[in-house]
Amino acid sequence: DSEVKIGSYLLERLAQLGTHSVQGVPGDFNMGFLDLIEDHAKLRWIGNANELNAAYAADGYARVKRTLGAVVTTFGVGELSALNGVAGSFSERLPVIHIVGVPSTAAQGSHSLLHHTLGDGRFSAFENMSKEISVDSAVLKQKEGAGEAIDRILVSAMSKARPVYLALPTDLVHATIPAGALKTPLEYSPPPNDEDAEKYVLSVAHDHIAKAKSAVILVDACAARHGCIEESRELIEKSGLPVFATPMGKAIIDEDHAQYGGIYVGNLTTEPVKQVLESADVLIMLGSLKSDFNSGNFSYRTPRSRTIELHSDYTTIGYSHYPGIGMKRLLPKLSAMLAAGGEKRREETMQVVPKFTNVLPDEKGDAISQAWLWPRMGMFFQPKDQVVLWGSIGWSVGATLGVALAARELQIGRTHLFVGDGSLQLTVQEVGTMIKHGLNPYLFVLNNDGYEIERQIHGPQRSYNDIQPYDHSILLDFFSRPKTAQQSQEESHSKDPKPSNKQYYAVKTKKELDELLSDADFNVPDRIRLIEIFVPRGDAPTALRRQAEATGSANKYD
C-alpha cells in the first residue's frame, strides 16, 4: 500500500467531493497545511479578509456547489471568529468542514500548550464551543486511525448536511498513513428504508392523497441539501400537482414551470398563493426548513392533520411519525404511485395555480420604493443567476464570495448580491477578496440611511438605528490596489489571479434603474459592479412591515 500525508489525504477527499475552493486565514498552526492546498492541482486557496467572512463564504459555496464547504483557521483566536458563520450553516443545514490547525501533538503534551489555551489551564474550551454547532468532530491525536476519523466526519457532514470540526495538529499534517482507502470514494447516500415500514407509509400517504379534493406540494431547502432535487422534480412531473416554494426552496423549481404557483412564506405570502396552499386538503412538504427568514417568522397556517412531511431521515403524515423513513428512497416510490392520474391532475393544476407575473405597481413619483424595486429586479434576473438576498446580516457579503466562486466553477449564471447599507458594514472587506480573485458579481446596495428593518420593529427615531454613512462611490476603489502603487514583483505574487475591473453606479430614480437594467453592456458580467440604490428612509416592502410588526410586539413596554 502506498502512503500519503494526512493533510493530503484530507485534501484528496475534498477534491473527490468537488470542493475546489478552500476558505480561511493563515495562522501559526495551519501554514504547513496551507502549503499542501497551494500545491494541490485541483484546489484553490481563497485567503479571506477575516475568519467570520471565510465561514460565510464556505456556507455560500456549499449552497451553490451543493457539496461540502471548507474553511481553515488557526487554533484559538482564529477559530473562534468563525463560529457565528459555522452556526449559521448548522441551523440552515449546510455541510461545512471547519479545519483548525492546532499545536503539534508533542506540544499538546507539554507545559507550553497551557500558555496557548485561555490561560486558565483548560485544554478543551475551543473544541467544546465548536461541538455545540457541529454534528461530528475529530481531534486528531495520532496518525493511527486518522484517515478513518476524517472519512467519518466527512460522511457525517454530507449525510446530515451540517458542519463538522477537525483539529489538525501541525505534525500530523505531514505524517503519513496508507493511501489505499482513497481509491473508494466516500459513500454518504442514506441507507435503504425498512421495506415493510416504507410500504405502510406509502399506503397511508396514498389514502390521504386519493381522498383529498386538493393536494399541493411545497418544496423547501432540505430537499436540495440532502441531494433530492431530481427526486423532487420527478414527483412534481409525475404527480401533476400544483407546486409552491419557500424562499430557500426556490432554486429547486423553475419559475416558468407550468405547475409552479409562487412563494409561500407564512403570513407574508400574497393572498392568491396563501389561499390555494392553506386551504389544500393535503400539503406535501419536501425538505421543510423553518427558519425565521424562510417561514415568515414562523407564521405557517398549515394544519398538521393535513400535512405530509418528507425529511432526510423521517416522514410524518398528520400526527404520525415514521422515524427512519427518508425521502431519498421514498420519493421515487411516491412518484411512481402518483404517476397514475398525473395528466388529469396537471389539468386541474392549471386552473388553480395563480399565474406568476412580475407586475410593476402603478406608483406616483420618481423615488425607488421597495414595492416597485422587487418586481423590477425580477425582470432583470436570468435563469441560473444566483441571487443572494437578506439572510442574517453580514452573512450575505461573505456568502456572495462563496456563491460567485461556486458559480464560476460550475459555469452557471451571474451572481447578484442585494444588501442593505447596514448589513454591508459588518463584512464589507470581503469585497476585496472578490476583487483579488477576479470575480464579477453585481453588488446592489440598498441605501436607506440606516437599519430600516429595525426601525420598523422598534425605535424609528432612535439613533441606535442610525449608522455611520460610507461613501459607497469609492468602495471598489478602496478595496483595490491603488493605481499609483507598483505591482509587487515578488515571486509569491506571481500566482495571483487577475483582479476584477470595477464600476460604480448611483441610482436614484425608477427611470435610472430601468435604463441601467435594460442596458446590454450592463448585463455582461465582465467586471465587479456596485449599484447603490437610494431608497427613502421609512420605505419597506409590505411583507417586511408585517413581519416587523409581529416582532416589534415583543419589544413593546409602557
Next chain:
Amino acid sequence: DSEVKIGSYLLERLAQLGTHSVQGVPGDFNMGFLDLIEDHAKLRWIGNANELNAAYAADGYARVKRTLGAVVTTFGVGELSALNGVAGSFSERLPVIHIVGVPSTAAQGSHSLLHHTLGDGRFSAFENMSKEISVDSAVLKQKEGAGEAIDRILVSAMSKARPVYLALPTDLVHATIPAGALKTPLEYSPPPNDEDAEKYVLSVAHDHIAKAKSAVILVDACAARHGCIEESRELIEKSGLPVFATPMGKAIIDEDHAQYGGIYVGNLTTEPVKQVLESADVLIMLGSLKSDFNSGNFSYRTPRSRTIELHSDYTTIGYSHYPGIGMKRLLPKLSAMLAAGGEKRREETMQVVPKFTNVLPDEKGDAISQAWLWPRMGMFFQPKDQVVLWGSIGWSVGATLGVALAARELQIGRTHLFVGDGSLQLTVQEVGTMIKHGLNPYLFVLNNDGYEIERQIHGPQRSYNDIQPYDHSILLDFFSRPKTAQQSQEESHSKDPKPSNKQYYAVKTKKELDELLSDADFNVPDRIRLIEIFVPRGDAPTALRRQAEATGSANKYD
C-alpha cells in the same frame, strides 16, 4: 422602597462603575434595552459596525478606563460573533460584561423559541459556548432575584478581572425590582488574607530578599487589572529595587523613573536587561500574565526557585504555593517591610539598571526599516499617550475605538494605533465608528505588502501570505459621509456627535517620517489621521524575527 426597571438597575451599576460607553449592535431582542441606554444621562451608546469589533472595543475600553467594559448583542446570530473578542478579554484578564438580549420569558416557554435556536431543539447552545469564556453568568428567568444576580456577576467580573455573561429577556428589561440595593456601591475588593498565613509568607519573602545579593521587580499586567497600581508603585519606591516591565505591564511604571531598566520579554529582551533580570537572586513578579505576545512566546529564563510571584488570589515563593494570599493586601505589608534599607538599595540600583534611551540605528538608505522605526516612534510619544500595538490580529483596530473613548472620558493623552496592512483588514470598518463619534486617534498603518510575520515563520514566497492591497489613501474618505450627500434631516440623527475631520499621509522615507512627527500641527490631535508607512517586504524587527524562528520550527517538515 422605590422600584426600578431591571434594565435600568443594570445601567445604574454600570454608571457607578464608571462604564460610560456601551458597545454593541442593535437586534430584535435588545432594542427595548437600548432605549434605556440612549435615555440614560451618563451613558453613551456606541453602535459598532459588527459584534466582533464591539467586543474588541469593550476590551480596549476596559484596559484604559481600568473598569468594566460592556458590550450588548442580540440572541444567537449577534452574540456568537462577539465570542472571539470576549475570549481575548478572558485570556488577557479584562472585566467585560456581555449582555445578550434574548426572547421574552413567555416566548422561552413556548414552542416558538425552538425556532430561534439552532433548529435542533437545544435551548442552551449559545449560553454553553459563552460559559467556556466567562467566569460567571446569569440567564435571567424571572424578576425575583434579578438584581442580586446582576450584582453577583458584576462583582465576579471586577474581582476576577474576567468576562461575565448576562442573558436579558425582552420582557424583564422593563419589569421592576426594588431599587434600594443601588444605594450601596458594589464591593469587589478582595477579602483580607488569613492573618497567620500572611505573616508566614512575609517572613519567608523577607528571608529570601535579605539573603539575596541582587533582587529585582518585574511589573506585569495583572497588577493593573486587579487594582494594584498604587500598591506596586509604593513597593518600587520603598524598596528601592530595580524595576522592569513586561510589554503589557509597561503602563504601570513611568519610563523616566530612575529605578526603571526597560522591558523584559523572554528571549526577545535586549542583552543588558536580560543580563540583570535573569541573573538576579530574587525576582519579584507582580501580576504576571504570560500570554504569547507578553512573554516572548513563553521564553522566560527565570528559575522558579528564585522567583516570588504575587497574584490577585495567591502567592508563590520558589516552589511553595500560598493559595488565598492576594497581592492587594500583601503588597503594602511587603513595602513596609522593605522600607528599611530602601535608600541603600536605590543607590545600588542606579549602578545596575541599564540606562534606557531611544537611539536611532546608524543605517544606510532612505527606506524605513522597523529597526529604525520603533526608536523613532519612541521619541514621538508623549507621557499619557495611549499606544495600541500588535496584539492578536484584528483586535487592535476595534480596541483603538474603546481606548480612544476611554482616553477622551478620562481626558488623558492621544491615542495611537500601530497596525499591519494585514491585521487592519480584519476589522477595518471600525474606523467608521471612530469617525461617527468624532474621535481623533493616529492610525499608523505599516504597509509591507502582506502578512510579514507569517512569512518570517513559514512560506516567505507563498501566496497565502499575500493580501489584497487596499488603497489606504481613501480609507478615511470611504468610511465618511460622502461630500455630495445631504445630511439626513431625521430627528434620529439630531443627536449624532460631530464626525471627525480627517487627513491621510503617505510616508516612504525616514526623512519624511522625521519631518512629519516633528511637525507641530501634526502633533495636535484635532482630526483622525491615517499615516501609511511603507516598509520593505522582508524587513522585520529583530525580536520578531527571533520569535518567528521559534514558532516556525513547529511548521517545519520534510
